[in-house]
Amino acid sequence: MSTLLEMSGVSVTFDGFKAINNLSFQIGEPEMRAIIGPNGAGKTTFMDIVTGKTKPDEGRVTWGDNNISLLGLSESQIAREGVGRKFQKPTVFEAQTVRENLAMALKNPRGPFDVLFYKKTKRGAERIEALAEQIGLSDSLTRPAGELSHGQKQWLEIGMLLAQEPRLLLVDEPAAGMTPAEREKTTEMLVEAAKTRAVVVVEHDMEFVRRLNCKVTVLNEGSVLAEGSIDHVTKDPQVIDVYLGR
Structure with missing residues (x-):
């Protein structure tokens, strides 16, 4: 497994508060990591720095x-490099169908004329079908995205990110607000995605993290407090003290 992303000695201060303090972190490809x-x-x-939102x-x-250094690149350049990010609140085009949402997200040449002459290619259609199956929405392709449940909207957004074929997927609290069945499906989806790319999941739900069955990085006060398997970090006295004991 080769290193895809590496941070070393990264610090950020906002109004005198050190949000990130000499942080070092690396993830390989493919790999699943929970934070x-x-x-x-x-x-x-941390996610803002990786995506170029914060320098x-x-x-x-x-x-x-x-x-290459990501620090000199803009947010859109970093996205084109293959960094995809999913925020907590799903942002899908509610009036468009599931199929149209996925079609808009497909990795295509993005020149000014390419968008005008967007053609429904056979390959594009096959890719949409495959993505819909991956995110459990094959039966919902013709439905407006606004009609989907909260969990299904989250899946559609994950599908839209996967459509861009990122090498690194950053996912923020995917389990929030989901039913147990939806959470289980989400676990499967992310584990599957991590077979071919790097996936970083930021999550509070420890049961969800346990089911991901991956290396866990514990952050505290802007730096790495502990790292290892879920069993390793949950037994760490410092982690219990600052995080789990509350």
């Missing part, structure tokens, strides 16, 4: 086979 930690631990800021005050963030 846990108390509120204010720096989990969202750190110091440190390095390198990416891909050629170890």
Whole structure:
């Protein structure tokens, strides 16, 4: 497994508060990783740095086979490099059908004329069918996205990200607000996605994290407090003290 993303010595201060404090982190490809930690631990800021929304005050963030720096790139350039991010609240086009949502997200040449002459290619149609199956929405392709349940909207958004063929998928609290059955389906979906790419899941639901069955990174006060299997980190006295004991 080769390293896809590496952060070293990254710090960010907002109004005198160190949101990220000398953070080092790396993930390979393919790999699944869960990130846990108390509120204010720096989990969202971590994702903001990877996606280019926040520029750190110091440190390095390198990416891909050629170890390019992500720090000089804009958010859209980083997205084109293959970093996809799913926020907590699903953002889908409610008036469009599931099929149209997936079609809009497909990785296509994005020049000004390509969008005008968007053709329904056979390959595109097959890809949409495959994605719909992957996210459990094959029976809902003709339904407006606004009619879907909360869990199904989350799946559609994961499908829209997968349509862009990212090498790294950042997913923020996917289990929030889901039924137990939906949570189980979401676990399967993410585990499947992590067979061919890097997937980072930020989550509070420890049962959900346990089912992902992957390496866990615990953040606290902007740096890594512990790292290892779920059993390893949940037995760590410091982790119990700052996070699990509450």
